[in-house]
Amino acid sequence: MSLVATRPETGEARPYAFPEIRRASVAGGEIVAAHMPGHLLASASLLLDAGASRETAGREGTAGVLAKCLEEGTTTRDSAAYALALEGLGAELSTSVDWDSFRVGLSVPVGVLSRAVALMAEAARAPRLDPADVERVRDDEATALRMDWAQPGPRADAALRADLFGAGERYGRPLNGDPASTAAVTVEDVTTFHESWLKRPGVLLVAGDLDRLDLEELGAAAFAGSGGDPLPVEGPLGVPIAGARRLLLVDRPGSVQSTLRLGHRAPERAHPDYVPITLAATVLGGAFTSRLNHLIREVKGYTYGIRADFAMTRRFGRFGVSSSVQTAVTAPALTDTIGEIARTRLDGVTEEELSVARTWRAGSLSVDMQTPGSIAGALATLVIHGLPDDYYPTLRKRLLETTAEEVSAAAAQHLHPDALTLVVEGDAALIRDELAAAKLGEIITSEV
Amino acid sequence: MSAQPAPVAETGYPWPIETARLDNGLRVVVSEDRTAPVVAVNLWYDVGSRHEPAGQTGFAHLFEHLMFEGSQNVAKTEHMRYVQGAGGSLNATTNPDRTNYFETLPAEHLELALWLEADRMGGLVPALTQETLDNQREVVKNERRQRYDNVPYGDAWLRMLELLYPAGHPYHHATIGSMEDLNAAGLETFQAFHAKYYAPNNAVLTVAGDVTPVEVFALAEKYFGAIETVANIPAAPSGHLPGPATSPVSETVTGTVPAPRVYLAHRTHPFGTAGYDAITVLATVLGSGRGSRLYQRLADGARIAQPDYIGSYGVDLAHAPAPLIVTATAKDGVDIATLTEGVAEVVASMATEPVTEAELERAKALLTTAWWRQMSTVAGRADTLSRYATQFGDPASAAYRLPQWQSVTSEDIADAARTLNPESRVTLTYLPEGTEA
Structure with missing residues (x-):
C-alpha cells in the first residue's frame, strides 16, 4: 500500500443557505433577526448611525471615548454594579466605531439574552456620563492610543489616510483619532455626541435560536426611551487619482522591519463593480496563493505576510497593500509590490487564479459564518448598505459566475500603480538612500 | 442585588463523539453535526518546542511552515491553493506542547483535506528542498521580527519563560526560537524531525461537522492507512519540577x-x-x-x-x-x-x-x-x-x-x-x- 497519488473528486455539495431572516418593527425601532436553531449562544447588537464621520474636526476620537464611557455607570447604577450585573450573565459589551456606524453588542447563552440586551440598552441609552468620569476616560483613551501608536503601523496608516483624503477632512484623519485629538475631546463633545446620535432608535440585530427568543421583548428593551428619524445618507466622495506616485517616509529609529502601507482612492461599497473588484484584490493580495504573498513571502522571503484589499464604506473606498518587511529589503520589496500591481492592471487575471478566488470567497460565506456573532455582523452589512434579505445567496452566485474578463476589466479600471501613495515607516537613516536610488516616487518626510 | 447566574451545564460537550484507531496507530475522532454544510479537519501532532534540544530552538515551528510547501503528490504552492480553491480556510500553530494543523471547508471537500493531510504526514520528506527551507527560514525570521522584536514589550513572553523555567527545562525556551539556531538549521535535521515525530501513532485526527463517523473512518483508512507506524518516538525531556520556585x-x-x-x-x-x-x-x-x-x-x-x-x-x-x-x-x-x-x-x-x-x-x-x-x-x-x-x-x-x-x-x-x-x-x-x- 502507498499514499493515494491523485487528488480526490469533490463530493456532492449541499445547497447554500443563509439563516432565515425575520424583520420586525417594535417600539419605534427595527429588528433584523437571523434564525439559528439549536445554537447555544445568541448574539445581539445595537447598530446606530453614529460612525466616526459624525465627529467634530479636531476632536476625532469622541465616539471612542463615548464607547468606553458607556460602561462607567448608568443613570440607575454605578460602574461596579453595572460590571457585576453584565458579567454575572457571562456577557461583555463589545463596542466598535467605524466610518458608517457605532455598534454595541454582546454574545451570551441564549437563555440570558433578554436580560443582557436590557443591560446593553441601559448603557447605550442612559449612560451616567459624569463629567469627572468622562475626563478620566478621555485621558485613559489618549494614553491607550499613545501606547498603540508606539507600535509600528498606526503612524503609517495615518500618513496614508491624510495623503489620500486630505489632512483637513474627517476622512483624512485616523478612524479612531490620534493621541492629540483624543486628548482634546471635551465632556461636552461626548454628551453632545450621545444626545445627537445614540438616542435615535437604530436597528437591533439578533442572531440565535429565535424559537427561544422573544423579539418583542428584546425590541422593547433596546428601543425604550429612543426617538427621532433615520438620518439621510450622503453621497459618495468620488475617486480622485493622483498624477504621480509619492513616497512618504515615517521615521522609526531602531526599527528592524519597515512597515509598508500603499494605497490610492477607490469606489464606494455600492459601486456595481463590487464583486469583480473584490475578486481582483483576492487574486492580487487576498488569498495565501495571491500574487503578492507568493512573490514577496514565498519566493523572496522578505516578509511574514503581505495583503492587498479594497476597503469600501458607504461614501468612499481605498485600495491598500500592507506588509512588514525586513529593513534591508525595503526598496526591492516595494519595487516588486508595485510590479505585481502594475502587472495585474495590465494583464488582468488568469482563469486558474480566478477559480481559486471565486470558490474561496464563495466558500467563506459558509465557513466564516457559523456563529451567531458572525451572522449578526453579516446582518449589519445588510442594514448599513440597504441590501435585500437574499443578498448573501445572490452574492455567492455572483462570485461563482463572474468571468475573468470582468475581473480583468475591474483590475484595469480600479488599480492605479502610477498613482500610489507609498508610506514606509522604518529606520529612515538606513533606508532613505536606497529608496531614493530606487526612484519609486518623490520622497517626502512625514511628520506624523 | 445579585445577578441570577447562568444555568449550570451538566456537560461541556453535548454533541456525539465517536472514535477509532487505525492499525498504524492513528487515532480518529468524529463529531457529527448537521447544522451547517461545513466540516473541520484538525490534526494534533504530539510534538512541540518542548521536544527541541539545545541549539535547535524554533525547529518545531519552522517545520510547521515546511508542511505547507508541498509533499509527495502535492506540488509546491498547491496545498494552499487546493484548500482555498475549495472555499476552505486553513492554518497551523505550534506551541511548547504540540503542533496542530486545521482547515474548515464546505463538506463536499472533506476528502481533499484528508488526502492533503495524509500526503504530508506520509510523504513530506521527498518534497523537502534546500530552497524551501531557506525561504521559510527567512519567513520565520520575519515572523519573529514582526511579533517579538519590533513591538514594545514584544519579548515579554520570551523573557518570562526563561525566568519561570530552569535552563534545560522543556519550557525554558520560546517556540519561535533564536535567530542563531534558525540560521544553523540544516535540511537533514528537518528530514529527521519528520521521520521521528510525524507518525500516525503520534497524531490525532479529528473531523467535526457535516459528515457521519462511518464515512470518516473509511476515508481515514483509505488515505492514512498506508502510512507506517514509527517505533520508538523519543519522548520530550521531562517537565517534572519539584515544586514552585523557592526564590523570587x-x-x-x-x-x-x-x-x-x-x-x-x-x-x-x-x-x-x-x-x-x-x-x-x-x-x-x-x-x-x-x-x-x-x-x-x-x-x-x-x-x-x-x-x-x-x-x-x-x-x-x-x-x-x-x-x-x-x-x-x-x-x-x-x-x-x-x-x-x-x-x-x-x-x-x-x-x-x-x-x-x-x-x-x-x-x-x-x-x-x-x-x-x-x-x-x-x-x-x-x-x-x-x-x-x-x-x-x-x-x-x-x-x-x-x-x-x-x-x-x-x-x-x-x-x-x-x-x-x-x-x-x-x-x-x-x-x-x-x-x-
Whole structure:
C-alpha cells in the first residue's frame, strides 16, 4: 500500500443557505433577526448611525471615548454594579466605531439574552456620563492610543489616510483619532455626541435560536426611551487619482522591519463593480496563493505576510497593500509590490487564479459564518448598505459566475500603480538612500 | 442585588463523539453535526518546542511552515491553493506542547483535506528542498521580527519563560526560537524531525461537522492507512519540577516602551488538573473583565493602572506546571514601584479576602460564555477534541472541563492563591528609556 497519488473528486455539495431572516418593527425601532436553531449562544447588537464621520474636526476620537464611557455607570447604577450585573450573565459589551456606524453588542447563552440586551440598552441609552468620569476616560483613551501608536503601523496608516483624503477632512484623519485629538475631546463633545446620535432608535440585530427568543421583548428593551428619524445618507466622495506616485517616509529609529502601507482612492461599497473588484484584490493580495504573498513571502522571503484589499464604506473606498518587511529589503520589496500591481492592471487575471478566488470567497460565506456573532455582523452589512434579505445567496452566485474578463476589466479600471501613495515607516537613516536610488516616487518626510 | 447566574451545564460537550484507531496507530475522532454544510479537519501532532534540544530552538515551528510547501503528490504552492480553491480556510500553530494543523471547508471537500493531510504526514520528506527551507527560514525570521522584536514589550513572553523555567527545562525556551539556531538549521535535521515525530501513532485526527463517523473512518483508512507506524518516538525531556520556585526572580528591561509595565508570573499546575482549574477561575476573578479585582481596584479604584492593559490569565500548557501571568501598565505619572506594589497587593488579597459568591458567579459565567464560544464553530470543537485525545487519552473528557470550572469553590481559590506567594514569583518590569528603576 502507498499514499493515494491523485487528488480526490469533490463530493456532492449541499445547497447554500443563509439563516432565515425575520424583520420586525417594535417600539419605534427595527429588528433584523437571523434564525439559528439549536445554537447555544445568541448574539445581539445595537447598530446606530453614529460612525466616526459624525465627529467634530479636531476632536476625532469622541465616539471612542463615548464607547468606553458607556460602561462607567448608568443613570440607575454605578460602574461596579453595572460590571457585576453584565458579567454575572457571562456577557461583555463589545463596542466598535467605524466610518458608517457605532455598534454595541454582546454574545451570551441564549437563555440570558433578554436580560443582557436590557443591560446593553441601559448603557447605550442612559449612560451616567459624569463629567469627572468622562475626563478620566478621555485621558485613559489618549494614553491607550499613545501606547498603540508606539507600535509600528498606526503612524503609517495615518500618513496614508491624510495623503489620500486630505489632512483637513474627517476622512483624512485616523478612524479612531490620534493621541492629540483624543486628548482634546471635551465632556461636552461626548454628551453632545450621545444626545445627537445614540438616542435615535437604530436597528437591533439578533442572531440565535429565535424559537427561544422573544423579539418583542428584546425590541422593547433596546428601543425604550429612543426617538427621532433615520438620518439621510450622503453621497459618495468620488475617486480622485493622483498624477504621480509619492513616497512618504515615517521615521522609526531602531526599527528592524519597515512597515509598508500603499494605497490610492477607490469606489464606494455600492459601486456595481463590487464583486469583480473584490475578486481582483483576492487574486492580487487576498488569498495565501495571491500574487503578492507568493512573490514577496514565498519566493523572496522578505516578509511574514503581505495583503492587498479594497476597503469600501458607504461614501468612499481605498485600495491598500500592507506588509512588514525586513529593513534591508525595503526598496526591492516595494519595487516588486508595485510590479505585481502594475502587472495585474495590465494583464488582468488568469482563469486558474480566478477559480481559486471565486470558490474561496464563495466558500467563506459558509465557513466564516457559523456563529451567531458572525451572522449578526453579516446582518449589519445588510442594514448599513440597504441590501435585500437574499443578498448573501445572490452574492455567492455572483462570485461563482463572474468571468475573468470582468475581473480583468475591474483590475484595469480600479488599480492605479502610477498613482500610489507609498508610506514606509522604518529606520529612515538606513533606508532613505536606497529608496531614493530606487526612484519609486518623490520622497517626502512625514511628520506624523 | 445579585445577578441570577447562568444555568449550570451538566456537560461541556453535548454533541456525539465517536472514535477509532487505525492499525498504524492513528487515532480518529468524529463529531457529527448537521447544522451547517461545513466540516473541520484538525490534526494534533504530539510534538512541540518542548521536544527541541539545545541549539535547535524554533525547529518545531519552522517545520510547521515546511508542511505547507508541498509533499509527495502535492506540488509546491498547491496545498494552499487546493484548500482555498475549495472555499476552505486553513492554518497551523505550534506551541511548547504540540503542533496542530486545521482547515474548515464546505463538506463536499472533506476528502481533499484528508488526502492533503495524509500526503504530508506520509510523504513530506521527498518534497523537502534546500530552497524551501531557506525561504521559510527567512519567513520565520520575519515572523519573529514582526511579533517579538519590533513591538514594545514584544519579548515579554520570551523573557518570562526563561525566568519561570530552569535552563534545560522543556519550557525554558520560546517556540519561535533564536535567530542563531534558525540560521544553523540544516535540511537533514528537518528530514529527521519528520521521520521521528510525524507518525500516525503520534497524531490525532479529528473531523467535526457535516459528515457521519462511518464515512470518516473509511476515508481515514483509505488515505492514512498506508502510512507506517514509527517505533520508538523519543519522548520530550521531562517537565517534572519539584515544586514552585523557592526564590523570587526579577528582571528589569529598559527600552523603547511607552509606559512602565510589570508582569508577575508563577508556575502553577499542569493544564487539566484540579489545581489548574482553580487557577483558571482564580485568574478570571482576579483579572478578566471590568468586574475583576484588578480592574476594580487598580484601574477604577486607585486609578494607577491603564484600564486597557490590566489582567491575568493562565497559559494552558499540559506537560509541566503552567504559568499564571498577571500584568498591569502604569498610568501617566505613576511610578513602577507603586504599580508593582498595587498589583502584588491585589494578588495577595486572593488569599486573604475570601472570594465572594458574586465574584465567583461572575467568573464562572464569563468562563461559561468563553467555553460555548469555543464550541460555536466546528473548528473550535475539532481542536478541543484533538487536545483532549492527545493530552488526556480521551476526547470525551473535554465534556468535563466546564463542569469542573463550575464546581470550583471559594476555598479552592483561596488554597490556590496561597501558592502565589512572593517567594516563588517572577517579576518582569519594563521601563521607558530615561526612567529610574
